[in-house]
Amino acid sequence: MMLFLHGIxxxxxxxxxxxxxxxxxxxxxxxxxxxxxxxxxxINRQEIRKNNTGADIPFLLNQTVSVxxxxxxxxxxxxxxxxxxxxxxxxxxxxxxxIPYNDAESQGTFFVNIPDILASAGSIQVQRxxxxxxxxxxxxxxxxxxxxxxxxxxxxxxxxxxxxxxxSLRSSLQYNSGLxxxxxxxxxxxxxxxxxxxxxxxxxxxxxxxxSAAWIDSMQxxxxxxFTGKEKTYQAWYGIDEQxxxxxxxxxxxxxxxxxxxxxxxxxxxxxxxxxxxxxxKLHRNWKASIALFYTRGMGYYEQYRADAALSDYGLxxxxxxxxxxxxxxxxxxxxxxxxFYGSTYSVQHEQGRRQVIIGGGWSGYDGDHYGKIPRxxxxxxxxxxxxxxxxxxxxxxxxxxxxxxxxxxxGFSAFIDxxxxxxxxxxxxxxxxxxxxxxxxxxxxxxxxGLTYSKGQTKIYAYYGQAAKEPNRDDFESxxxxxxxxxxxxxxxxxxEKNKGKFxxxxxxxxxxxxxxxxxxxxxxxxxxxxxxxxxxxYRAGLELSASWRxxxxxxxxxxxALSENKIRNFTEYIDDYDQGGQKTNFYQKTDISFSPRVVxxxxxxxxxxxxxxxxxxxxxxxRQYLDNTSNAGRQLxxxxxxxxxxxxxxxxxxxxxWNAFVQINNLFSEKYEANGYTxxxxxxxxxxxxxxxxxxxxxxxxxxxxINL
Numbered sequence: 001m002m003l004f005l006h007g008i009x010x011x012x013x014x015x016x017x018x019x020x021x022x023x024x025x026x027x028x029x030x031x032x033x034x035x036x037x038x039x040x041x042x043i044n045r046q047e048i049r050k051n052n053t054g055a056d057i058p059f060l061l062n063q064t065v066s067v068x069x070x071x072x073x074x075x076x077x078x079x080x081x082x083x084x085x086x087x088x089x090x091x092x093x094x095x096x097x098x099i100p101y102n103d104a105e106s107q108g109t110f111f112v113n114i115p116d117i118l119a120s121a122g123s124i125q126v127q128r129x130x131x132x133x134x135x136x137x138x139x140x141x142x143x144x145x146x147x148x149x150x151x152x153x154x155x156x157x158x159x160x161x162x163x164x165x166x167x168s169l170r171s172s173l174q175y176n177s178g179l180x181x182x183x184x185x186x187x188x189x190x191x192x193x194x195x196x197x198x199x200x201x202x203x204x205x206x207x208x209x210x211x212s213a214a215w216i217d218s219m220q221x222x223x224x225x226x227f228t229g230k231e232k233t234y235q236a237w238y239g240i241d242e243q244x245x246x247x248x249x250x251x252x253x254x255x256x257x258x259x260x261x262x263x264x265x266x267x268x269x270x271x272x273x274x275x276x277x278x279x280x281x282k283l284h285r286n287w288k289a290s291i292a293l294f295y296t297r298g299m300g301y302y303e304q305y306r307a308d309a310a311l312s313d314y315g316l317x318x319x320x321x322x323x324x325x326x327x328x329x330x331x332x333x334x335x336x337x338x339x340x341f342y343g344s345t346y347s348v349q350h351e352q353g354r355r356q357v358i359i360g361g362g363w364s365g366y367d368g369d370h371y372g373k374i375p376r377x378x379x380x381x382x383x384x385x386x387x388x389x390x391x392x393x394x395x396x397x398x399x400x401x402x403x404x405x406x407x408x409x410x411x412g413f414s415a416f417i418d419x420x421x422x423x424x425x426x427x428x429x430x431x432x433x434x435x436x437x438x439x440x441x442x443x444x445x446x447x448x449x450x451g452l453t454y455s456k457g458q459t460k461i462y463a464y465y466g467q468a469a470k471e472p473n474r475d476d477f478e479s480x481x482x483x484x485x486x487x488x489x490x491x492x493x494x495x496x497x498e499k500n501k502g503k504f505x506x507x508x509x510x511x512x513x514x515x516x517x518x519x520x521x522x523x524x525x526x527x528x529x530x531x532x533x534x535x536x537x538x539x540y541r542a543g544l545e546l547s548a549s550w551r552x553x554x555x556x557x558x559x560x561x562x563a564l565s566e567n568k569i570r571n572f573t574e575y576i577d578d579y580d581q582g583g584q585k586t587n588f589y590q591k592t593d594i595s596f597s598p599r600v601v602x603x604x605x606x607x608x609x610x611x612x613x614x615x616x617x618x619x620x621x622x623x624x625r626q627y628l629d630n631t632s633n634a635g636r637q638l639x640x641x642x643x644x645x646x647x648x649x650x651x652x653x654x655x656x657x658x659x660w661n662a663f664v665q666i667n668n669l670f671s672e673k674y675e676a677n678g679y680t681x682x683x684x685x686x687x688x689x690x691x692x693x694x695x696x697x698x699x700x701x702x703x704x705x706x707x708x709i710n711l
Contacts, residue, residue: 037451037462074198086597087141100136122150130466162706239694270300560604567597641674
């Protein structure tokens with residue numbers, strides 16, 4: 001929602017005397033302001049449009065500080081992943097217009113369910129560390145706050161068409177009405193993205209529709225957003241074993257259980273529809289308020305071919321056919337997820353003189369049903385009508401209330417206090433492999449944050465302390481009655497300096513993040529025979545983040561960042577299955593590296609403007625060595641990599657009511673062979689230790705090109 005428009009007459013021309021009044025209220029309640037003692041990156045609409053080349057959201061954020069990204073299909077379309085300071089997506093809070101987006105059960109973020117949301121985004125803020133209080137999942141690595149609610153008063157029709165390697169295509173049509181009858185705004189978009197992927201059969205077919213309508217007067221605004229995404233992706237989440245990787249980097253084991261050609265429908269299928277209703281009101285010259293209602297409907301399944309599957313594993317009796325007793329069959333199975341996510345967020349904001357106070361919070365409920373279907377068996381074994389071989393449900397509620405207070409103290413100092421109370425209740429009625437495991441847990445968290453900022457001229461110095469707590473994921477509760485997981489706690493200390501000298505800006509941020517009871521994989525088998533995460537008492541991340549940009553001249557701009565960190569578990573016990581003797585063996589380690597946490601992550605961009613309206617950018621990304629588990633074993637690692645992308649963009653000024661742009665981007669310019677993600681497991685068999693590593697390779701040199709027309 002947006003702050004209330006002063007001077008509707010000015011708005012009719014598409015210009016406002018005070019552009020700060022165009023910021024969405026529900027977003028400003030959660031975001032860190034320019035003077036807040038928070039490490040952050042702001043990305044505006046122009047930067048989003050320039051960097052939106054058809055890949056998923058993580059790849060647009062790839063050049064920001066402490067970010068590393070990966071892609072199952074290898075080219076950034078389909079299922080993608082992001083880490084901030086080494087923390088994966090389940091530890092990164094994501095909101096869209098202030099409304100939680102993280103999956104309530106896994107706490108992960110699946111951007112594939114909202115294809116091309118970037119085309120509707122007006123701004124993004126990425127906070128690192130605990131950051132400010134927000135709605136939804138606890139922030140243990142960072143926060144990604146996406147806004148689509150900025151007001152655009154210019155009437156426009158936009159057509160975008162991109163094409164590139166691996167059959168990649170993106171088409172979108174977007175219409176913005178501008179201000180109608182001095183009170184109404186309408187924004188509509190339809191998008192289609194497809195790709196065959198770099199990995200064999202790792203295809204994606206993505207569709208999305210976005211619609212928004214708003215009514216505005218001088219004191220209030222009412223806005224409705226409805227957007228839906230549908231994805232069909234061929235599974236590429238198994239990775240490639242180390243031996244195969246050496247000879248066939250594009251091999252995909254998915255679907256190969258089927259004799260002959262791989263099964264052609266080993267796919268993930270999901271539709272997610274979001275309904276968001278916002279009401280903002282200016283209560284007084286210094287007061288404004290916002291309330292939002294939301295409902296998200298998700299439903300889909302992934303389908304798999306299973307060879308020689310035991311009927312008993314699917315709750316089916318042996319089948320008698322003549323004189324034969326059939327106990328197994330090839331079959332096709334579907335694992336379904338059917339969920340509802342709903343709730344409300346709200347805030348009241350007061351700003352006067354030296355003081356700003358925000359009181360806000362939210363409540364959400366989640367109902368998720370998990371069940372399995374068998375569409376057919378190859379031996380045509382008759383199945384009961386509407387048969388489900390498992391059917392488990394889960395319920396979760398989440399309530400939070402926060403107060404944020406910023407006070408200018410004089411002499412350039414300002415204080416920041418942010419206090420949040422959050423309570424979560426989980427009710428889980430069994431799991432697919434362990435239907436008897438029941439859970440009913442309630443958590444109460446108090447999350448304080450305080451900071452002090454000193455500003456003088458173009459220099460800002462700040463210090464910050466924040467605490468966050470995080471409930472376990474749904475799968476963590478499969479550990480059974482005797483091994484229920486504890487919640488995690490993070491204490492985050494930060495200090496930084498930012499300097500702006502016009503053409504040259506730089507910043508430095510120090511952080512120390514101390515975890516208590518962090519949940520990690522240890523290889524330990526729980527009391528129901530499953531591998532789940534285990535609490536470890538003490539671990540930490542400590543580092544330095546540097547960033548700078550320099551506009552050297554009218555034709556040259558340079559920017560870059562580097563994050564240097566140490567990420568350690570103080571005491572770690574590894575559990576390894578022993579198939580020779582039975583049970584498990586253990587290894588004890590002191591001060592090992594946290595998995596997927598490189599010591600160095602850096603990015604740099606050099607842009608030249610050789611001709612009018614033309615920009616040529618060379619973008620580099622370096623990610624240091626990462627370990628696949630928490631043992632610091634050099635035989636279980638992702639090698640360091642450095643890749644470069646090249647983009648040429650041409651965007652002339654608007655002529656005769658038409659503005660157009662064109663770009664060509666070459667990714668992985670020098671065809672670096674690298675892997676951005678993977679996993680490992682070890683076991684004793686045949687008298688020795690066996691380790692199996694699996695990798696997700698990224699594409700070599702590939703191209704994306706596009707043209708956009710704005711009317």
